[in-house]
Amino acid sequence: MDVSRQTIDAENTHGSPRRFVFGLLDQFSMLSFASALEGLRIANRMSGKTLYTWLLASENGACIRCSANTEFQVDCGFDEMRRDDTILVCAGIDVQKASNKKVLNWLRREARRGAKIGGLCTGAFTLAKAGLLDGKRATIHWENQDSFLEEFEDIELTKSVFVIDGNRYTTAGGTSSIDLILKLIADDHGEELANAVADQLIYSSIRTDQDTQRLSIPTRIGVRHPKLSMVIKMMEENIEEPISPSILSRDVGMSTRQLERLFRRYLNRSPKRYYMELRLQKARNLLMQTDMSVINVALACGFASPSHFSKCYRSHYSTTPYRERGAQATRLSF
Known part of the structure; x- marks a missing residue:
């Protein structure tokens, strides 16, 4: 072209x-x-x-x-x-x-x-x-x-x-x-x-440097529920040191059981599972985009044990963090 x-x-x-x-x-x-x-x-x-x-x-x-x-x-x-x-x-x-x-x-x-x-x-x-x-x-x-x-x-x-x-x-x-x-x-x-x-350009809404790049949480998840949005925001802001479901539910004024039902109803997964997916997504980004060691990636994403991190990563992505890092290195070498 x-x-x-x-x-x-x-x-x-x-x-x-x-x-x-x-x-x-x-x-x-x-x-x-x-x-x-x-x-x-x-x-x-x-x-x-x-x-x-x-x-x-x-x-x-x-x-x-x-x-x-x-x-x-x-x-x-x-x-x-x-x-x-x-x-x-x-x-x-x-x-x-x-x-x-x-x-x-x-x-x-x-x-x-x-x-x-x-x-x-x-x-x-x-x-x-x-x-x-x-x-x-x-x-x-x-x-x-x-x-x-x-x-x-x-x-x-x-x-x-x-x-x-x-x-x-x-x-x-x-x-x-x-x-x-x-x-x-x-x-x-x-x-x-x-x-x-x-x-x-048919560009009807000019953004300034004060506008943020990501869609709001309700728009992203397709659900407009204020307490659900608050919990997800807390999860996204606390990846390195995850917050327990009991504290999350307490902070938004509901019981742990109510929080569980809320996530099941709107996101078809438990709060724990959703939180885990957020942490693994960040881990994958760090593995693909940085030279951080796998151990340091694990710590940055709230995993105290490298073996637990590897097990969770494999369950979600069908590969280990070490293989993911190796595959990325191979791609970058060509």
């Missing part, structure tokens, strides 16, 4: 167009990339001027594939860019493998030269690995939050759809790229143009 760069209009009455460089990493998210690019294209169309131009770059200047296995031609490699460029790193699955030494050195060099740099979807991991988010606020896709927190303790991770902290931008993935680009368009050329772009 060929996405050609926009021709620069030297007669632009707003001065030189702002240029974006999309640094495409292997297996990048097409949705996150396309959402950002389309916003820029439509801004040009709605204004009748070339306000924005763009380049597509890959590590070696060669064609690159997104996570949907579609191939993109690019304009250049990870070369020296202009000082006033805005670089957006587009990443997706297997971002750890894609964030290699050459990519990190390129970003560090461009940061020293003063470029504005952002990460779309899991691109925040790449920026963090390069040391470009130290001491800053950032966000990343909710599925990668646990592993990000374990690896980058000096970064203030939020659950926002996007974060702008100085000359660093991060988004949560998916359509959150639209929200970031609309914010940049509004800052550059006013709210009216940003709203016109949103209208063209």
Whole structure:
């Protein structure tokens, strides 16, 4: 798939167009990339001027594939860019493998030269690995939050759809790229143009950096029951040190038996089983996305015994944590 760069209009009455460089990493998210690019294209169309131009770059200047296995031609490699460029790193699955030494050195060099740099979807991991988010606020896709927190303790991770902290931008993935680009368009050329772009995108609810990325608990589970939502929220916030069903039920003002019936009725499982699935889901994310030892993963997910962790993991995922880690290492080696 060929996405050609926009021709620069030297007669632009707003001065030189702002240029974006999309640094495409292997297996990048097409949705996150396309959402950002389309916003820029439509801004040009709605204004009748070339306000924005763009380049597509890959590590070696060669064609690159997104996570949907579609191939993109690019304009250049990870070369020296202009000082006033805005670089957006587009990443997706297997971002750890894609964030290699050459990519990190390129970003560090461009940061020293003063470029504005952002990460779309899991691109925040790449920026963090390069040391470009130290001491800053950032966000990343909710599925990668646990592993990000374990690896980058000096970064203030939020659950926002996007974060702008100085000359660093991060988004949560998916359509959150639209929200970031609309914010940049509004800052550059006013709210009216940003709203016109949103209208063209049939994007009826523009989110800000105060909006969180995940659906509310009632929406996620398809059940609107306030006490059930409260219990699930407590479970999600206490993975490392699980709370007993008796305390959970007491805190929401019901008996343990009533809590059991509530979970059976709406979720077709016991509170204990639901809690276990939450903990195992986090464990799987940590195994797949970090280099944490299996023992430390077990402890981070509330398992005092590695053998108990392995038994529960095998029962749920039909494989052991060690085999899961080995399978992931094999995938990343190709």
